[in-house]
Amino acid sequence: MKRSIIFILSLTLSLSLVLSASAVDLSGMSFEELLFLRDQLTAEIMSRPEWKEVTVPAGKYMIGEDIPAGSYSVTSTGLVSYLAVYYEAGKENNDYDEYYIVMENNPLGKVILKSGMIITISAQVIFSPVKGLGF
Numbered sequence: 001m002k003r004s005i006i007f008i009l010s011l012t013l014s015l016s017l018v019l020s021a022s023a024v025d026l027s028g029m030s031f032e033e034l035l036f037l038r039d040q041l042t043a044e045i046m047s048r049p050e051w052k053e054v055t056v057p058a059g060k061y062m063i064g065e066d067i068p069a070g071s072y073s074v075t076s077t078g079l080v081s082y083l084a085v086y087y088e089a090g091k092e093n094n095d096y097d098e099y100y101i102v103m104e105n106n107p108l109g110k111v112i113l114k115s116g117m118i119i120t121i122s123a124q125v126i127f128s129p130v131k132g133l134g135f
Contacts, residue, residue, distance in 0.1 A: 039068065042068050043068060052128060052129075053126050053127065053128035053129075054126070054127050054128075055077065055124060055125075055126050056121060056124065056125050056126070056127055057121075057124050058081075058121050058122055058123050058124055059120070059121060060118065060119070060120045060121075061118070061119050061120075061121070062089060062116075062117075062118055063113045063114060063115055063116065063117040063118070063119060064114075064115030064116060064117075067113065067119070067127070069113055069114050069115040070112075070113060071110055071111070071112050071113075071130045072108075072110070072111055072113065072127040072128065072129070072130065073107055073108060073109055073110060073111075073127070073128045073129070073130050073131060074100070074102050074107060074108040074111055074125050074126070074127055074128075075102065075104070075107035075108075075125060075126045075128070076102040076103055076104045076107070076123065076124075076125055076126075077104070077123070077124045077125060077126060078104065078123050078124065079103065079104055080101060080102070080103050080104075080123070081101075081102045081103075081121060081122050081123040081124070081125045082099070082100070082101055082102075082121075082122040082123075083098075083099070083100040083102060083108075083111070083119060083120070083121055083122075083125070084096035084098070084099050084119070084120045085097055085098040085099070085100075085111075085113070085117055085118070085119050086117060086118040086119075086120075087116075087117055088116065088117075088118075089116060089118050091118070098111075102125060109130070109131075110130045
């Protein structure tokens with residue numbers, strides 16, 4: 001009998017904690033605090049083993065703002081994609097610092113993107129966690 005009561009009480013407490021956590025009021029946070037929270041959530045999601053990949057459409061992106069800084073494997077979803085990396089914002093009209101050709105059957109094993117870099121992508125690609133070499 002005692003075990004049943006303890007089980008019901010713990011289940012009720014757990015359920016109330018889950019429900020209260022889902023009702024977080026973010027309206028009191030500043031815009032900067034919300035951006036910081038978003039970045040922390042994204043980093044935590046990407047650190048989980050459940051995170052597999054994300055499709056990134058063609059375009060120009062700022063690392064640390066549009067795409068989280070980190071190391072990625074990159075695969076083309078079409079025949080070929082071109083990635084130009086600029087180490088500093090505002091340099092995009094000049095020569096790129098790094099340039100990659102990514103083909104569907106020949107993905108990039110590892111590219112390191114640091115906050116503040118700019119990347120331009122010619123065609124849709126898939127960013128995924130780096131798998132490592134297995135040493």
